[in-house]
Amino acid sequence: MNERPRDANPYAAPEGAVLSDAVAHDSDAGLRGTPAILPWGAGSRWFAAGWQLFKRAPGKLVGIALLYVLLIVVMSLVPIAGDIASTLLSGVWVAGWMIIFAKVSAGEPLPVATLFDGFVVPARIKLLMLGLIYFGCMVALVLVGAIAFLVIAGFNPVAADAEAQFAAMFATQLPLLVFALVFLVVGVFVIYAFIAYAPPLLVFHDVPLARACTLSARGFLGNWRAMTLFGLLAVLWALLGVLTFFIGFVVLLPVITGAYYVSYRQIFVAGEAA
Secondary structure, eight states: OOOOOGGGOTTOOOTTOOOSSOOOOOOGGGBOSSOOOOOTTHHHHHHHHHHHHHHHSHHHHHHHHHHHHHHHHHHHTSTTHHHHHHHHTHHHHHHHHHHHHHHHHHTOOOOGGGGGGGGTSTTHHHHHHHHHHHHHHHHHHHHHHHHHHHHHTTOOTTSTTHHHHHHHHHHHOHHHHHHHHHHHHHHHHHHHHHHTTHHHHHHHHOOOHHHHHHHHHHHHHHTHHHHHHHHHHHHHHHHHHHHTTTTTHHHHHHHHHHHHHHHHHHHHBTTOOO
8 A cells, every 4th residue: 555644645534544445434533523614715625626636546537437427327217216226325325436535545546346335334334324314305305395385375186177276386376386496495405414424424434323414414504605616616617517518527526526525524524724
C-alpha cells in the first residue's frame, strides 16, 4: 500500500479505516461533536476538491462510472421492480462510491469491484435498512400529498362523474396543485437531508442507524447555504453535460461524488479543515 502522511492528505479516510480489500469500523472519536457549519463558498470548493480527486485516477473512475450507469440503466428496464430496487440499494451504492474516494485519496489501488464494497462492509445491513427507510418515506410522502390534495379539492372517487371531476381539478384547482407540488419538493428535500450523509457515517464511523440519520440532517440542513450553491453548480454542470450528448456525465458523476466525499469529511470529521 502506498503510505503517505496523514497531514499531507487532508481528504484521506478516517483513521482506522482499511482501504484495501475491506473497510473496518471507525470509532466515534473520528467524528466532530457537532457537524461543522461552513460558508457559502464551501459549495464551490467541494467541486474543486472533487476535480482534484478525479485527476488522481481518471481512467479508473470513468470506467467505474460507466459500469454504475450501465447497472442503473439495466435495472430501470425492469418495470417498477427495477426502480424500487435502485431506491432500496441507494445507500449501498453511495457507500461504494465513498469507499472508492477513500481509496483514491489515500493513494491505494482502485479495483473496479470497489463499487460493490457497500455489499460486503460490516454496515451493509444498516445500509439496506437505510434504503428501505428512504423508499418508505418517499412512498408515504407521495401518498399523503396526493390524498390531502384530493380531499381538499373535494374529489369523490365513487361519484358517477369521478373521471370528469379528476380531470377538472387540474384546471380549477391550480393554486392547490402548485401548493401540493411545493409540499412534495420540500418533503423530498427534508427526507434526503436525513439520508444524504448517513452512508459514510455508517461505513466509516459505525454509528447507530438512527444517529447517522440525525447527524446527516443536522449537517445537511445546517449547511443549507453551501448545499444551495453546490446544488446550483451541479445543475449547471449537468446542463453542460447534456450539450456533450451525455458523454460528459461519465466525468461529472465521479467529480460530484468526489465533491460529496470531501463535503462529508469537512462537515463531520474531527480536525478536517474546510
